[in-house]
Amino acid sequence: MPEITFLEALRQGLWEEMERDERVFILGEDVGAYGGAFKVTEGFQKRFGEARVIDTPIAEAAIVGAAAGAAHMGMRPVAEMQFIDFISCAYDMLTNYVATARYRAGLSTPMVVRGPCGGYVRGGPFHSQNPEAAFLHTPGLKIVYPATVRDAKGLIKSAIRDEDPVLYLEHKWLYRRIKEQVAEGEEILTPIGQARVAREGKHLSVITYGATVWKSLEAAAQLEKEDGLSVEVIDLRSLLPMDDAAIMTTVKKTSKVLIVHEDTRTGGVAGEIAARINEQAFEWLDGPIMRVTAHDVPIPYAPTLEDFVLPQTEDIVTAARWLANY
């Protein structure tokens, strides 16, 4: 079985869906001749033509708006944000137009907006963001955030086939860092809305998603070795809808919860998860629900600064130890 990267898995998923369904097309900045800033769509224009792999002006509202119009007409557009930081330029279009379309007007808008997110890569304030919290608050959107090679492929395919608009967040730190064996031609469809147990454990649960799944796994291995702690790691995979059942299952199993995300703290996804646990599994808790997140500052450029601001494996180890001893 060939070993492929996260990026290659995403690419394969896109490619397979383009081959399978002629309604699928890609639009975005530099996605065509250049193949995308990270080469996710390299070779696509050659194979599928300029009509299905469209280089657009630098205009995120137009990209998302045009995708929505095409989706109403039965197409399956995949809009790329060159860096997900620029999705804020299409915030109005996504939250006001796209997200409300089915509810307010019965319009079907099956489309995907995807793009590289996240830090740990010295990208500075505008090439490191995690925008999920800004959209979690918007009924009508779905948000997926794969952490593994299989899910990179399985979630892009499910997102393209979904009847509703899906934001697909792909962490650029994972693009070429993680590899996994995937059988050629294997149809992978990761269900949207289902979390995954990334590591079984019994003393404490870490609930996380994206790049920090890997940092949490690293922390869990260290804690087992050094402290004899058995840490369960839950990879949410989908943030909207969120898998409440999986969250409550792990809470009831370990009774101690650490929520880890790379995004900044205030108003972040962790707050929502904590509220749900409080409402649905309060009596199962043996300690406070704690958070490991980025500090509440824009993401800085210098390695010393970025490493300080973003959550690191050591932070997770420290927080988990504190919680385990509570």
Next chain:
Amino acid sequence: MSPRTVPASPDPSAPPIPVGLERWQLLELYRFLRLTRTLEERLTALYRQSKVIGGLFRSLGQEGESVASAYALERGRNKDMLSPLIRNLGSMLVMGAQPVEILRQYMAKADSPTHGRELNVHFNDLEKGYLGQISHLGDMVPVMAGIALTFKMRGERRVGLVYIGDGGTSTGAFHEGLNFAAVQRLPLVVIGEYNGYAYSTPPEKQFAVKDLAEKAKGYGVPAVTVDGNDVLAVYAATKHAADRARQGKGVHFIEVKTFRRKGHAEHDDQHYVSKEEIERWATTNDPIDRFVATLLDFGWAEPAELSRVDQQVKDEVDQATDACADEPLPSPETALPGVYADPPAAERLWYRSVSDA
């Protein structure tokens, strides 16, 4: 109205009708103009009776450009498609929206096209060819560009048309959408409505160019400025633009100069506009009066024919009002379904499920 029900010109000496229109079409144009105004007058009455629940937006004085531009499109199941703004009721009626649908929307009835979820003319029928706007001006330009892109990708000879107000041309979405459509040479007609006011703000506080057409030219889009209250001129300009788009020649921008004779909405007393100016437009430049004068002066219609249309329209609006005025509002529970295809409904919150006991 159809070729069969309207006989040839009653006046054998009448000059030929321009831009390929036939006499029955002139009468149909008149019917849509009259229907727009009569329906809005009915809505005003219902608004004063508090039966219209939200704001009421009139197109008084600019019905001509809405009706004429839509009339220049190919209409019918899965033909051309337009996206109207709040003052384009006329264009929706031309595309086949029914007065009873408009009345139900304004009155938030359960059986309205959006089942009480959206206001006024914010609804769509993609088969008939209209896509309702959202309140964020400019957004429909990129969306309609996407629809026109689909026509192009599928090799369908269909055209999209989108309206934008003078104030709306200040938005980023308008510029992004127009530029995208221009670069892609999409079959899209953009109607820029210069009606003198964006809510209360006049054009000179909105942009530093004289004509909206200048903005379009900046994107390499051919643009014309026409008298928006001249029904046949707007029809001719739109027909030309739509034909051109259908032939694969790309976007075309038509600026229509007109005047908003009412406030932004019914609550707005328009104190920022001089009464004389409103009066001048009402008495000398009303699009329906001008169209009627043209029809009669050239011998293309007789007064009795127009009176008959007036009566038919009044009856139609009466019947539509009677049919829906007493209908119920949507039941509260219907607020939850339909945010997504899956899950099918939002969850009812726990405190709405706890019994009082």
